[in-house]
Amino acid sequence: MSGRVSDEEVIRRLEEFGKSIAMQVLKGMPPRMEIPVRTLSNTIWDEKRRILVLGPAKAKREFLDMKESRKFMQTLLMLSLILMARREGDFPTIRDLYYMGKHTIRYRDVHGRERTEETWNDQQESNSVIQDIEVATGLLREEMGIMHDAKGKIVGRIVIKSKGYEIDCSKLGSGAYAIPPNPDRLEIVRVEADYVLCIEKDAIFERLNEEEFWKRENCILITGKGQPDRATRRMVRRLWEEFGLPIYVLTDADPYGWYIYSVYRSGSISLSYESEKLACPGVRFIGLTTSDIRDYKIPKNFIIAATERDLKRAAEMLRYPWFKSEAWQRELKLFLRQKEKVEIEALSGHGFRFLSDVYIPEKIEKKKWIE
Amino acid sequence: MSGRVSDEEVIRRLEEFGKSIAMQVLKGMPPRMEIPVRTLSNTIWDEKRRILVLGPAKAKREFLDMKESRKFMQTLLMLSLILMARREGDFPTIRDLYYMGKHTIRYRDVHGRERTEETWNDQQESNSVIQDIEVATGLLREEMGIMHDAKGKIVGRIVIKSKGYEIDCSKLGSGAYAIPPNPDRLEIVRVEADYVLCIEKDAIFERLNEEEFWKRENCILITGKGQPDRATRRMVRRLWEEFGLPIYVLTDADPYGWYIYSVYRSGSISLSYESEKLACPGVRFIGLTTSDIRDYKIPKNFIIAATERDLKRAAEMLRYPWFKSEAWQRELKLFLRQKEKVEIEALSGHGFRFLSDVYIPEKIEKKKWIE
Numbered sequence: 001m002s003g004r005v006s007d008e009e010v011i012r013r014l015e016e017f018g019k020s021i022a023m024q025v026l027k028g029m030p031p032r033m034e035i036p037v038r039t040l041s042n043t044i045w046d047e048k049r050r051i052l053v054l055g056p057a058k059a060k061r062e063f064l065d066m067k068e069s070r071k072f073m074q075t076l077l078m079l080s081l082i083l084m085a086r087r088e089g090d091f092p093t094i095r096d097l098y099y100m101g102k103h104t105i106r107y108r109d110v111h112g113r114e115r116t117e118e119t120w121n122d123q124q125e126s127n128s129v130i131q132d133i134e135v136a137t138g139l140l141r142e143e144m145g146i147m148h149d150a151k152g153k154i155v156g157r158i159v160i161k162s163k164g165y166e167i168d169c170s171k172l173g174s175g176a177y178a179i180p181p182n183p184d185r186l187e188i189v190r191v192e193a194d195y196v197l198c199i200e201k202d203a204i205f206e207r208l209n210e211e212e213f214w215k216r217e218n219c220i221l222i223t224g225k226g227q228p229d230r231a232t233r234r235m236v237r238r239l240w241e242e243f244g245l246p247i248y249v250l251t252d253a254d255p256y257g258w259y260i261y262s263v264y265r266s267g268s269i270s271l272s273y274e275s276e277k278l279a280c281p282g283v284r285f286i287g288l289t290t291s292d293i294r295d296y297k298i299p300k301n302f303i304i305a306a307t308e309r310d311l312k313r314a315a316e317m318l319r320y321p322w323f324k325s326e327a328w329q330r331e332l333k334l335f336l337r338q339k340e341k342v343e344i345e346a347l348s349g350h351g352f353r354f355l356s357d358v359y360i361p362e363k364i365e366k367k368k369w370i371e
Numbered sequence: 372m373s374g375r376v377s378d379e380e381v382i383r384r385l386e387e388f389g390k391s392i393a394m395q396v397l398k399g400m401p402p403r404m405e406i407p408v409r410t411l412s413n414t415i416w417d418e419k420r421r422i423l424v425l426g427p428a429k430a431k432r433e434f435l436d437m438k439e440s441r442k443f444m445q446t447l448l449m450l451s452l453i454l455m456a457r458r459e460g461d462f463p464t465i466r467d468l469y470y471m472g473k474h475t476i477r478y479r480d481v482h483g484r485e486r487t488e489e490t491w492n493d494q495q496e497s498n499s500v501i502q503d504i505e506v507a508t509g510l511l512r513e514e515m516g517i518m519h520d521a522k523g524k525i526v527g528r529i530v531i532k533s534k535g536y537e538i539d540c541s542k543l544g545s546g547a548y549a550i551p552p553n554p555d556r557l558e559i560v561r562v563e564a565d566y567v568l569c570i571e572k573d574a575i576f577e578r579l580n581e582e583e584f585w586k587r588e589n590c591i592l593i594t595g596k597g598q599p600d601r602a603t604r605r606m607v608r609r610l611w612e613e614f615g616l617p618i619y620v621l622t623d624a625d626p627y628g629w630y631i632y633s634v635y636r637s638g639s640i641s642l643s644y645e646s647e648k649l650a651c652p653g654v655r656f657i658g659l660t661t662s663d664i665r666d667y668k669i670p671k672n673f674i675i676a677a678t679e680r681d682l683k684r685a686a687e688m689l690r691y692p693w694f695k696s697e698a699w700q701r702e703l704k705l706f707l708r709q710k711e712k713v714e715i716e717a718l719s720g721h722g723f724r725f726l727s728d729v730y731i732p733e734k735i736e737k738k739k740w741i742e
Contacts, residue, residue, distance in 0.1 A: 085723060091581040093574040096719040104672060118672060147581060149573040149596070151522070153549045162544020172548070173533020174556050178524045180545035181577050202520040203464040206552050210462040210518060225520070301475060301489060348467040352456060 052267040142182035152179035152232030156214035157193035200251035253288035254341035255313035284369035327370035423638040513553035523550035523603030527585035528564035571622035624659035625712035626684035655740035698741035
């Protein structure tokens with residue numbers, strides 16, 4: 001069961017983290033904290049659950065270690081800022097937190113010289129400790145009420161409730177519901193769709209929405225505008241987990257598009273700790289694939305030559321455990337051989353409505369997805 | 372009076388354009404078309420209306436001129452595609468149109484050799500003729516039903532009607548209404564706001580929405596996520612033109628942010644023909660300004676050093692007619708002297724709610740905007 005972590009629970013967990021440090025100090029012990037390691041070497045592929053997760057490695061951060069005391073201070077400073085915001089019901093952005101906490105510490109060194117130290121020099125430092133607090137408390141920043149950009153949109157057969165208002169996403173006309181930064185604060189009241197279609201390109205989303213594709217097909221359309229952000233992924237995960245909906249991903253036929261599919265499905269390599277709540281192992285890829293170039297008779301002059309970067313990317317993906325299925329291995333090898341990529345819009349060569357009238361329904365009805 | 376151009380009117384104007392060419396052919400005249408010139412040299416500052424507009428220069432495009440026949444063919448090809456889509460009620464993206472029209476023309480030259488020519492080689496070519504058709508017919512691509520990305524969001528005291536459904540933007544909870552690519556297709560049913568606040572940064576928009584700033588302040592919040600797209604600008608323009616609402620723009624204190632303000636207000640230099648429908652000369656800038664660094668006691672360590680690029684940009688802006696007001700000249704010169712920039716979030720140094728509780732209301736109530 002997923003669902004929203006209450007503000008009370010968030011405050012409790014943050015306080016607990018702080019209390020464990022305070023207790024050490026009160027007992028006269030050298031303060032230390034344990035933070036799960038977020039490096040690539042501690043990122044593992046969980047074969048059974050089919051998602052990328054953090055491994056068991058933890059790092060000790062000691063206040064009385066010269067190399068770690070700065071980071072120790074930063075972690076506690078950030079913890080106090082987030083806790084304060086939660087207690088006050090405020091919703092700072094990660095950048096607000098950076099400025100809130102940024103100040104100059106003045107002190108005298110052992111020789112009596114006055115010295116200064118910035119609490120953090122740039123946002124990379126403050127963001128890094130936010131991530132540490134995420135893994136240490138098991139709370140996503142969204143759950144801690146931290147705001148950030150949110151680029152996802154949703155439309156179709158779903159009714160959402162937020163702050164007491166019901167939003168029927170089949171009654172938004174030409175527009176859509178902009179997914180908020182923390183979809184866990186939304187209640188999903190009703191879902192009457194047969195599936196969810198995640199669309200890489202916003203322009204394609206707009207087109208399918210304008211022609212009310214979701215009404216004809218009885219589905220939900222979502223776009224994450226390129227690489228989906230955390231809020232979009234969380235929304236997709238909830239629809240899969242709580243409502244058991246099939247999730248299909250539609251992208252261009254290139255390694256960038258295929259990687260988008262894999263982020264929806266398995267999580268991202270650099271932020272594997274999010275996968276527990278964001279990855280969605282039920283996701284299926286309906287294209288475009290390299291095979292589609294032949295199967296859907298894409299004309300030669302629509303084809304784009306793969307770049308060196310594309311080929312390098314595909315070669316890497318060939319080795320990822322989450323691309324080890326027969327279908328993906330075949331597609332990736334075909335791509336490396338043909339060195340050809342194609343955009344979704346290339347299907348419009350067969351007519352404006354080929355994508356919506358033929359391609360998508362056919363891929364889904366005839367189970368021509370890969371995973 | 373603005374408002375939506377009906378599909379019938381769009382079809383009529385496109386047909387008229389095509390008919391004028393056909394008539395020339397039927398009369399045995401060498402076919403030619405007249406297209407307003409979209410270059411910088413034909414972009415003029417309309418002092419009276421205070422917007423950037425296209426000048427009177429027009430270029431003749433002749434079919435029987437070797438240098439122009441390719442572009443002539445492309446223009447007619449695109450015209451036919453757009454007209455076909457309108458007649459069928461389809462909503463292609465600019466990229467769909469590229470693929471729809473892309474094909475290889477085979478012919479024999481005067482020596483009997485078989486030759487081939489692509490209708491267009493890349494999307495830049497097909498986009499360019501879409502712009503030509505826009506200026507030639509006086510129709511924006513949005514009005515012609517052409518889809519594209521739309522990144523704007525709106526929330527607050529406004530009720531919109533689209534495809535028969537009423538959307539109350541004060542009842543969307545933590546989310547927002549994603550502005551569709553063509554806001555002219557929306558009916559604005561009711562506006563009960565005192566002003567519109569255009570926010571550069573999406574994360575700030577999310578924060579102000581989450582704390583229901585628009586409810587307290589009785590306003591409408593809009594974000595164009597950085598440089599606003601055409602749909603966001605059109606929405607803002609309609610709220611100003613049809614409802615007489617004051618429009619305030621909130622950005623970082625840097626030339627990039629100030630340019631965003633000027634695009635809302637006066638139009639963009641590279642696409643001045645849009646200004647007639649998108650620019651909004653009533654827009655006011657509430658900050659952040661370079662003066663705010665002193666006035667709002669921004670700490671030294673929050674200040675970011677201006678780059679060479681920033682300084683070059685500001686020096687250019689100093690010369691633009693639409694930055695000639697005393698207030699802007701003073702601010703730009705101050706920036707060039709101090710060489711300092713500041714982010715909106717720097718105000719959080721005074722507390723999470725300083726921006727919403729103090730800064731914005733103060734700037735508006737005390738009329739501390741510049742324009």
